[in-house]
Amino acid sequence: MTKPEQFSPIAVLGSGSFGTALAILLAGNGNPTRLWSRDAEQVALMQQQRCNAKYLPDAPFPSTLEVTSDLAQALDGVRDILIATPSHAFSESLKNIKPLVGNDVRLVWACKGLEPGTGRFLHELAAEMFGASTPMAVLSGPTFAKELATAMPTAITLASNNETLTNDMTERLVNSAFRVYTSDDLIGVQLGGALKNVVAVGAGIADGMGFGANARTALITRGLAEIQRLGLKLGGKPETFQGMAGLGDLILTCTDNQSRNRRFGLALGHGVGVEQAIEEIGQVVEGAKNAHQAVLLSEKYNVDMPISQAIYRIVHEGADPVQQAYELLGRDLKQEGQ
Numbered sequence: 001m002t003k004p005e006q007f008s009p010i011a012v013l014g015s016g017s018f019g020t021a022l023a024i025l026l027a028g029n030g031n032p033t034r035l036w037s038r039d040a041e042q043v044a045l046m047q048q049q050r051c052n053a054k055y056l057p058d059a060p061f062p063s064t065l066e067v068t069s070d071l072a073q074a075l076d077g078v079r080d081i082l083i084a085t086p087s088h089a090f091s092e093s094l095k096n097i098k099p100l101v102g103n104d105v106r107l108v109w110a111c112k113g114l115e116p117g118t119g120r121f122l123h124e125l126a127a128e129m130f131g132a133s134t135p136m137a138v139l140s141g142p143t144f145a146k147e148l149a150t151a152m153p154t155a156i157t158l159a160s161n162n163e164t165l166t167n168d169m170t171e172r173l174v175n176s177a178f179r180v181y182t183s184d185d186l187i188g189v190q191l192g193g194a195l196k197n198v199v200a201v202g203a204g205i206a207d208g209m210g211f212g213a214n215a216r217t218a219l220i221t222r223g224l225a226e227i228q229r230l231g232l233k234l235g236g237k238p239e240t241f242q243g244m245a246g247l248g249d250l251i252l253t254c255t256d257n258q259s260r261n262r263r264f265g266l267a268l269g270h271g272v273g274v275e276q277a278i279e280e281i282g283q284v285v286e287g288a289k290n291a292h293q294a295v296l297l298s299e300k301y302n303v304d305m306p307i308s309q310a311i312y313r314i315v316h317e318g319a320d321p322v323q324q325a326y327e328l329l330g331r332d333l334k335q336e337g338q
């Protein structure tokens, strides 16, 4: 087995909370790691303070972690690239790295979302630009950045189209507090990561409106049912939806206030407007865009997704949350498993 320090450098693109947490993990494991940010001023501060005061102030950088705003410098001699920008910036990131990398590039991403406006999967965008045989992998699961960055026990799913990349990335990532479950289900893992954000917004709305544990748990359970219904139709595997990137991340984000999607929902449930709620959170809230992606896919593949539809109406059409909740409850009764 190759040891992390024997690998060529890995570049992490995006120095928000999750990119920073992953870079700390990788560098701490001995990987030569370069964290790239688009913001030169922030890079200067990170180099000086040896932490990311803006997004993760309590997690000091390992001494070996390099930080740069020069993309060519970040990618020099690099084969493995880990993209950790918001998913709406994924396509732009691919375009920026394309002229700077060789044919042997391997693409990994931790973004939880699909292409805005189309609902296409990020591996489809990567295949379109780099070729379908390019080794690629997605990391997804219940992994709040702050806990990961401070070495609190965490487990994740790594799904890939390439066994060597799976083995190498696993070797780069694992340590005594970080466990990786492997998978080849790119569709299920990406869908789980994107759609749990939508259900988490719903759980936040329910709690914000003063509904109780029964309502929250019903949303989690039926949210999983509709994620799985769509996922199976698209070719995802049943075990993915019961795993870290499915049920695991859904429970995490629907129940803990570290989740920005849940906090966004809480604000909406308290009557705060969409724009104001997102501005107050001050970080990416993927669920707002993911709700649109869920609706696009449910219509395209004719899959019933009433919770995602309700969240879409609340977030994008200004529908009343209380009315949406009672419309969900008042739908035709059905057998469980449907």
Ligand SMILES: NC(=O)C1=CN([C@@H]2O[C@H](COP(=O)(O)OP(=O)(O)OC[C@H]3O[C@@H](n4cnc5c(N)ncnc54)[C@H](OP(=O)(O)O)[C@@H]3O)[C@@H](O)[C@H]2O)C=CC1
Pocket: 014, 015, 016, 017, 018, 019, 020, 037, 038, 039, 055, 084, 085, 086, 087, 089, 092, 110, 111, 112, 113, 143, 144, 145, 146, 282, 283, 284, 286
């Ligand atoms: N935070 C978490 O716990 C987890 C997050 N994720 C996923 O990781 C992804 C990133 O989220 P997270 O780090 O939390 O987000 P944050 O809001 O914390 O940070 C976003 C980062 O992306 C940068 N960015 C935004 N747009 C672009 C762009 N066009 N090009 C380059 N960089 C850009 C921002 O730069 P700037 O500061 O200059 O605006 C910032 O550094 C999301 O898809 C999220 O769902 C997955 C698991 C856990």
Ligand SMILES: O=C(CO)COP(=O)(O)O
Pocket: 112, 141, 142, 143, 144, 145, 197, 200, 249, 252, 253, 258, 259, 260, 261, 262, 284, 285, 286
């Ligand atoms: O995906 C996450 C944890 O696994 C982070 O969730 P939020 O984006 O809702 O904060």
